[in-house]
Amino acid sequence: MNHLIILIGLATLHFLTGYGILNLFTIKLKLLPRIALAIITGILVASMVPFLLQLFYIPITISTVFGTLGMLTCLLNIKTAIGLRKVRPRLTFRPRLKLYELPAILLIGFMLFVGAWRCFYYPQYTRDGNSGPEPIAAYAIREHTLINSVFSTNLESTNNQYKSPFLTDLQIIYQYAGFPFGSMWLPLLVLCFYIFLYHALSEKLHPLISGLLLVFFIFTPEAYAYTFLCLFDYTNMALLFLGFYFLFRFFRTRQLNEFYFSALLMSFSVYVRSETLLLIAMATPMMLYSAYRSKEKAGKVLLHIAAFMLICTIAYFLPVQLYNNYYLPKGLAVDSMLNKNITNLSPFFNRLSDMTSILMFGPQGKILWGYFLLIFMIFLVAELIFKRNLDKEARNWLIAILIIYTGLALLGFLFPLITLQDTTKRGLFKLLPLMLLFVANTRLLAKLSERIRKWEGIV
Amino acid sequence: MNAVKLNQLLSQVALTFIAIVALFIFSHAGVNKEWFAKVVSYWDDYQEQRQSNKTIEEIREERLGPSYKISKMVRETFEARHIKNPVILLEPNTYVEKTMGGIKMPEPIIFYYFTGIKALWTNSTNVNEATHILRLKNGQMQIDTISSPGALKQILNFYKPYPQSL
Numbered sequence: 001m002n003h004l005i006i007l008i009g010l011a012t013l014h015f016l017t018g019y020g021i022l023n024l025f026t027i028k029l030k031l032l033p034r035i036a037l038a039i040i041t042g043i044l045v046a047s048m049v050p051f052l053l054q055l056f057y058i059p060i061t062i063s064t065v066f067g068t069l070g071m072l073t074c075l076l077n078i079k080t081a082i083g084l085r086k087v088r089p090r091l092t093f094r095p096r097l098k099l100y101e102l103p104a105i106l107l108i109g110f111m112l113f114v115g116a117w118r119c120f121y122y123p124q125y126t127r128d129g130n131s132g133p134e135p136i137a138a139y140a141i142r143e144h145t146l147i148n149s150v151f152s153t154n155l156e157s158t159n160n161q162y163k164s165p166f167l168t169d170l171q172i173i174y175q176y177a178g179f180p181f182g183s184m185w186l187p188l189l190v191l192c193f194y195i196f197l198y199h200a201l202s203e204k205l206h207p208l209i210s211g212l213l214l215v216f217f218i219f220t221p222e223a224y225a226y227t228f229l230c231l232f233d234y235t236n237m238a239l240l241f242l243g244f245y246f247l248f249r250f251f252r253t254r255q256l257n258e259f260y261f262s263a264l265l266m267s268f269s270v271y272v273r274s275e276t277l278l279l280i281a282m283a284t285p286m287m288l289y290s291a292y293r294s295k296e297k298a299g300k301v302l303l304h305i306a307a308f309m310l311i312c313t314i315a316y317f318l319p320v321q322l323y324n325n326y327y328l329p330k331g332l333a334v335d336s337m338l339n340k341n342i343t344n345l346s347p348f349f350n351r352l353s354d355m356t357s358i359l360m361f362g363p364q365g366k367i368l369w370g371y372f373l374l375i376f377m378i379f380l381v382a383e384l385i386f387k388r389n390l391d392k393e394a395r396n397w398l399i400a401i402l403i404i405y406t407g408l409a410l411l412g413f414l415f416p417l418i419t420l421q422d423t424t425k426r427g428l429f430k431l432l433p434l435m436l437l438f439v440a441n442t443r444l445l446a447k448l449s450e451r452i453r454k455w456e457g458i459v
Numbered sequence: 460m461n462a463v464k465l466n467q468l469l470s471q472v473a474l475t476f477i478a479i480v481a482l483f484i485f486s487h488a489g490v491n492k493e494w495f496a497k498v499v500s501y502w503d504d505y506q507e508q509r510q511s512n513k514t515i516e517e518i519r520e521e522r523l524g525p526s527y528k529i530s531k532m533v534r535e536t537f538e539a540r541h542i543k544n545p546v547i548l549l550e551p552n553t554y555v556e557k558t559m560g561g562i563k564m565p566e567p568i569i570f571y572y573f574t575g576i577k578a579l580w581t582n583s584t585n586v587n588e589a590t591h592i593l594r595l596k597n598g599q600m601q602i603d604t605i606s607s608p609g610a611l612k613q614i615l616n617f618y619k620p621y622p623q624s625l
Contacts (some may be wrong), residue, residue, distance in 0.1 A: 092488065101478075102472035113505075114498060114505060117505045118501060119502070122522045135568060135572035149571075157566040211478065219491055370490060454581075456470045457470075
C-alpha cells in the first residue's frame with residue numbers, strides 16, 4: 001500500500017513536470033493522452049536530474065535529487081501558473097467508455113498488471129543492466145556520485161558503464177523514493193504509452209478496432225518482456241514513436257510548436273539510446289519534402305531542420321562525448337568502434353537480409369513478435385491490392401518504417417559491435433508502433449470503422 | 460427506453476461479444492497460446508508472492524540464482540576472516556561449465572555489485588593484482604590465497620586451455 005502511494009506521488013510529480021513542458025510547447029490533446037504524455041515527458045526529465053547534478057559535481061543525495069526535480073518542475077510551470085491566473089481551467093472529464101471497449105482494456109490491464117508486479121517484486125537480472133546501470137545506481141546511492149567505486153573494478157568484460165545515465169538515474173530516484181529495486185518507473189511509462197497509443201489509434205478508428213489492434217501490438221512476446229525488464233529499448237521505442245507522431249502532426253498543421261516538441265521527444269530518445277541520432281538524421285529528407293510540398297522558403301526550412309538536429313545532437317553530445325570522455329575515468333572512443341572497411345557494403349546487405357529472414361520472418365520471428373509482423377504485411381499488401389494507393393498519413397508511417405528498417409542495418413554495418421541477436425533485435429522494437437499506426441491509417445480499416453459506426457447507430 | 464436507444468444498446472452488446480470472441484481466438488491461436496499461458500502464469504506467481512513473507516534478500520537469491528548465492532558466500536567468508544580489500548580471481552566459465560555444469564561465475568563488475576569485493580578474470584590485464592582464488596569443486600566453494608607471483612603463474616597456466624566467456 002505504501003509503495004502504491006509513493007508511486008502515485010512520483011506519477012504526480014512526473015505529470016506536473018511534463019505538464020509544464022506540454023504547456024510551454026502549447027501541445028493540444030484530449031485529457032487522458034495529455035496526462036499520459038505529460039507523465040512520459042516528466043519521467044524523461046527526471047531521468048536527467050542525477051546526470052545533470054553529476055555534470056556540475058553536485059553530490060547525489062535524496063535532497064539534491066528531489067530538490068532539483070522540484071525546482072525544475074516549478075520553473076517549467078511558470079507559464080502554466082501565469083496561464084492559470086488569466087484563465088481558470090475547466091477540468092471537465094466525461095468518460096465515454098463503451099461496453100465493447102472493456103474486453104480489450106481488461107486484457108491489456110491484466111497484462112500490464114502482472115508485468116508491473118514482476119517489476120516491483122524482483123530485482124533486475126538482465127546482464128546489460130547488472131553489468132552497468134544497476135551497480136552504478138546502487139553505489140551512487142551509497143557514495144553520492146555516478147562516478148563511484150564501480151569504475152575502480154575491472155570493466156574489461158563490459159561496455160555497459162558507457163550507456164546512457166537514463167536507466168541509472170531512474171533507478172536512483174525510485175530507490176530513493178523507497179522502492180527496493182527501483183524499476184517501477186517502467187510500468188508507469190508503459191501504461192502511459194498504451195493510453196497514448198489507444199488515443200492515437202482511436203483518432204481514426206472505431207474503438208473496437210483500436211482495442212483489438214493494441215492487443216495485437218502487446219502480443220509481441222519480445223517487446224512485452226521489456227515492459228518489465230528494465231533496459232533502454234522499450235523507452236527508446238516509445239519516445240521515437242512519439243517524436244514521429246508529432247512530426248507527422250506538424251506535416252499536417254505546419255505548427256512549429258509541434259515540430260519542436262517532436263525534436264524534444266526525439267532528443268529524449270537519443271539520450272536513451274545514442275545511436276538513434278542516425279535514424280533521426282535519416283528522417284530529415286522527409287522533413288525537407290514536407291516543406292517543399294507546402295512551398296515554404298528553403299532558407300527558413302533548412303534553419304528549422306538544423307535546429308531540430310541540433311537539439312537531438314545535444315542529447316547525444318552530453319552523455320556520449322562530454323560525460324563519457326571527460327568525466328568517466330576511461331573514455332569511450334566511438335570512432336574506434338566504427339567499421340574500418342567502409343567501402344565493402346556486403347555487411348550492410350547481410351545485416352538487412354539476416355534481419356528480414358532470421359529476426360522478422362523466420363521461425364524466430366514468430367517467437368519474438370507473435371503474429372504482429374504478419375498482420376502488418378497482410379494490411380500492407382491488402383491496401384496496395386484493393387486500394388491501389390496509400391493514404392498520406394499511412395505513407396508517412398511506412399516511410400518511417402523503411403527508415404528504421406534500413407537504419408538498423410546501417411548501424412550494424414557502421415558499428416560491427418552491434419550484434420544481430422542483441423542490439424539489432426531489440427532495435428526492431430522501434431518498428432512495432434510505427435507498423436501499428438500504419439495499419440491504423442489504412443483505408444481498409446477506416447472503411448471498416450465507418451461501417452461499424454453506422455451499424456452501431458442504425459441497427 | 461426508446462427503440463433507438465435499445466438498438467444502440469443491443470449493438471454495443473453485439474460488439475462486446477465480437478470483441479470477446481476475437482480476443483479469445485487471437486490469444487489462443489498458434490504461438491500465442493503457449494505464450495499467453497505463460498503470461499497468465501504470472502498471475503499465479505503474483506498471488507503466491509503476495510502471500511509470501513520472503514525478505515528482500517531471499518527474493519534476490521531467488522531471482523539472481525546460484526551466482527548471487529556464491530558471491531554472497533564469498534563476501535561472508537571474507538568478513539568472517541577479517542580480510543580487507545581482497546581481489547578475487549574467478550575461474551573461467553568454460554571451466555566452471557565443465558566441472559559444475561549449470562553454474563556461471565559473474566563478471567567482475569557484477570561480482571562487485573553483489574559483494575562490494577573486486578574480482579578479476581584470468582585474462583584481465585591487471586590479473587597480477589589477484590590476492591585470492593575462488594574455486595568451485597564438487598559442489599563446494601573453496602577460497603585460497605595466492606601466495607606469490609609464481610603461484611599465480613601456475614594457476615593461470617592451469618586455466619589457459621579454458622577461454623573466458625560470459
